[in-house]
Amino acid sequence: MALTSQATVETKQAERHLRFRNAALPYLLISPTLLFVAAFTLWPLLRVIHDSLYVQNQAVQTPRFTGLGNFLALFSDPFFRGVIENTLLYVIITVPVSVFLALVLALLLNRKFRALGLYRLAFFYPTVLPMVSAATIWLFMYTPGYGLLNVFIEFFHIPSQNWLGDPKLALIALMILGVWKQTGYFMVFFLAGMQGLPHDVFESAKLDGANIVQSTLAITLPLLMGTTLFVTTIAVINAFETVDQIYIMTGGGPVNATNMLLFDLWQTLFSYLDVGRASAISVILVVMLLVFTAVNFISTERRATYE
């Protein structure tokens, strides 16, 4: 009796030990990454949340607790609302456009024809350029009068436009650059995804008489859901983080028509030295990204297949 119970205890202990090891192993494996994430992301994040609750700027050099004062001030500021609007507009337009274009390009280039590599290279090439160089090149293209784009549209008898100097056109000009810059990058992900798709499915579809449109819509697109999810997430984050081209091309102008979250954040901290307000903007940015990413994952998680 006593002997059996001791045996059971021992087995239970061993079992528990095993279960603990099984549970601990994943944490052990991710711990090096976790350490870096904690040091370079979580700690700054907590620090920013802390700073966002204090007033600290040129007038108030010693931090003074204000609770949600910085956030209330931001949301009641028409200037900041404009910044949020510009950012959302940029996200809502550039993300679908560049993901869609990338998909179309990938579908077109996922075949065998002459000079295929050349086409792929041509579309991928903007990705290789640093954004700062790309923005400088486009700055010249948008120059009123003798800029390439104006020379082009004047050929069609459309009057030369002051692309970056007109509040109605400046944000559109930045969107064009953004789409041009990243579409080729997303195209490569779609191409890679397509080339990983099983051939037999397409062959049997062909045997069943499906044309190319049908097999694209019914097979390629659903199977690419994982890639689409990834690309969309990256695109959204990229769009929220638009800053280099604003710095180079417009400085947020004219009249804040191209002022977006990250640029405003940079200016608030490094130009106005307003730590409290800048921290509050950071928190808002992080929350927006978190919400976008979570919604994106939850809505597509079930339908996505990961290889």
Next chain:
Amino acid sequence: MKNTRFTAVWYTPFVILVLVSLALAGCAPAAATTPAPTSAPAATSAPAATSAPAATSAPAATSAPAATAAATSAPAAGQPVTLTFYYPVAVPGPITQLINGYIQKFEAANPDIKVNAVLSGGYPDTLTKIQTTIKGGGTPPDVAVLLSTDLYSLVDSNAIQPLDSFIQSSGGDSFTSDFYPAYMANSKYQNHIWSLPFQRSIPVLYYNKDMFKAAGINDSKGPANYQEMVADAQKLTKPDGSTWGIEISSDGIPYWLFQSFVIGNGSNVFTAPNKVTFDTPEVEKALQDFSDLSNKYKVMPTGILLWANMPNDFVNGKAAMIWHSSGSLANILKQAKFNVGVGDTVGEKGYGAPTGGGNMYIMKGIPADHQAAAWKFIQFMTSTDIQADWSINTGYVASRQSSYNTQAMKDYLAKTPQAAVAPDGLKYAGPELATHDNAQIQKFLGDAVQSVLTGKSSVADALKAAQQQADQVLSQFPD
């Protein structure tokens, strides 16, 4: 089975975490608010520790009032001092070579002082580096070149020390009187002098003499006031849009060139470091004049004109006149294939321009021997000969009047008479907009200028809004 579900559940938030951290990696500012020990220059701390009492070198001493130069005794002779010097590059040209050349000369004359010159990016980068170093408790540089308009921000964050005692020891008023008064105006606050002018500029009017001649306009000098400028521009503007009479940039720092209109109207946009006058009739008139150039007289393209495009438009004959920094002279003369005239910028009552550019500051809390060495260095860099050479090679206006009596400068002006206009224009110059929370106040005015030029709001509304925004910020500062 159970195992896979376990991973699936924990997988999602982890991926989100990683993605957000990717996102955060882009948010550099978030990280920069934490103390960054790496940004402190290493070189200064070593010699400082040996020659100075420990207390002075500690950043805590910045809050103590005592540490001025005269108070602490000089260290034993023969102890070398290494100064750290931050300087930004704001104009094209071989700036680093020039600076290093001056430092070599300085070190040869002062064997016990070494200067470690650090190219610190642009003006805003330099200010940011210093401010974050101070906030993080690190060691700031000993000497830095920063915008003259940064004065109040630097005093507010307790970053700089007044130069009065040094100036007294070097001759007091007789020492400062050689500097152009218009430039010294940006150095004074609360009865102290905080900086010496080093690389200063002023906007000027560049005009195409050949086009002036062809249009039958006297090309010996530029227009004397706004009305003349409009009349000239109307003659020079070609109806097909191939040449505009005038182009005045309104991006980047739109308030700066706008100040020329205001000062030329006999007024200015501020009266004290905590008081701006954006909504006065004179300023409204000036903004109306600026806007009329495109919208009423049609002698300037509409919308915002980019600062960087103006010199190109001018040398390509797209614009017969432009307003730009005096610092662009060398570049414009090099590229233009026609005779270039230079005049002063104008308002309705005549010539007028704001000053611009950078001054040299001594940082607070550095050891006494560093302070003495820093003062020697600043004196050298703002000396007559160095200022003359600096002006000839860069296009900056020499900050000392005596620089224009040197042989080198006389030879240069004989060859390039256009360069004499900028220093002469200082007679009509007023101080550049400088207040507490400067960058923000400048942006309020800049936004008002842009919104009128792009037709988004009326002159009165835009300036009233800017005045209110500025008042709200400046009400926090007592003087």
